[in-house]
Amino acid sequence: MEVTNQSTVSEFVLLGLSDQPMLEKTFFVLILLTYLVILLGNGILIVVTLLDSRLHTPMYFFLGNLSFLDICYTTSSIPLVLDGFLTPRKTISFSGCAVQMFLSFAMGATECVLLGMMAFDRYVAICNPLRYPMVMSKAVYMPMAAGSWLAGGVNSLVQISLAVQLPFCGDNIINHFTCEILAVLKLACADISINVISMAVANVIFLGVPVLFIFVSYIFILTTILRIPSAEGQRKAFSTCSAHLTVVIIFYGTILFMYAKPKSRDPLRADKQDVSDKLISLFYGVLTPMLNPIIYSLRNKDVKVAVKSLVSQKYFAQ
Secondary structure: OOOOOOOOOOEEEEOOOOOOHHHHHHHHHHHHHHHHHHHHHHHHHHHHHHHOHHHOOHHHHHHHHHHHHHHHHHHOOHHHHHHHHHOOOOEEEHHHHHHHHHHHHHHHHHHHHHHHHHHHHHHHHHHOHHHHHHHOOHHHHHHHHHHHHHHHHHHHHHHHHHHHOOOOOOOOEEOOOOOOHHHHHOOOOOOOHHHHHHHHHHHHHHHHHHHHHHHHHHHHHHHHHHOOOOHHHHHHHHHHHHHHHHHHHHHHHHHHHHHHOOOOOOHHHHHHHHHHHHHHHHHHHHHHHHHHHHHHHHOOHHHHHHHHHHHHHHHHHO
8 A cells, every 4th residue: 555645754753552671571571472362362253253152153253343343453563563662763654654554443433333233133133033043144134244345345435535635744753552533634834724624524434323322223123122121031131132232331421531631731741641532542442442352251051152262172183
């Protein structure tokens, strides 16, 4: 992906998480271990959903997509972060920055839509169980997943295309550990009002609409569960959507906290706030993908049985 514009900037300098060597070594080890857990956990989920025929259902198909998306999302940024810890001058080319922004933006938007699709799947399963096989047939849930990826990709292409057309005349220092689009836009020596408006519209579509859809879906789900006469029946019904609800709360809760928390106007606290924003962004970009497979594995008997079956098959094969 070769990107050019009318700016004099050919590369960007990333300030990273910290300028203290000892602290950077600690961050390097922690992030590397977290990344390996992400690859292992999400990789196992993808394998079991593909190989175990009992998991060939819409819910696990969406879960496999979510795991693949988390791997792609973290891979678009974590190797860059780790490399930055090992090099004294953390630089990235203009084209490389554009590609990194595109991938991370596309994965984030896709996950928003995908979580909404998963909420609809749980709504149909609990509120209309008799119609579930017909409503969530293969001819329906596969285009739903494909549409999530397509929507995220198109949105990212629009946002990044607008960003790379801006002129960058001199300042090339990004106060972040990756090419975060808001941090990059601050460096542009031109009016970015169109970019801001475009991103605001995208936030409404890819954040507001899915959140509203998920909220309404769970109102119907909880209403249906409360109508179940037995406590055991309620527990079983809720267990089928509790993992998804937990992931939604962590995912959107982190985003809302990251963008809704007030900005300090005190110049003396600006540096501390920048570090705080970076750590929150890191939590959203690293810990959330790590927690997803753990949450689904711990709260889902089918996944645990499939993993045990896969491990036992490998053990006896040897």
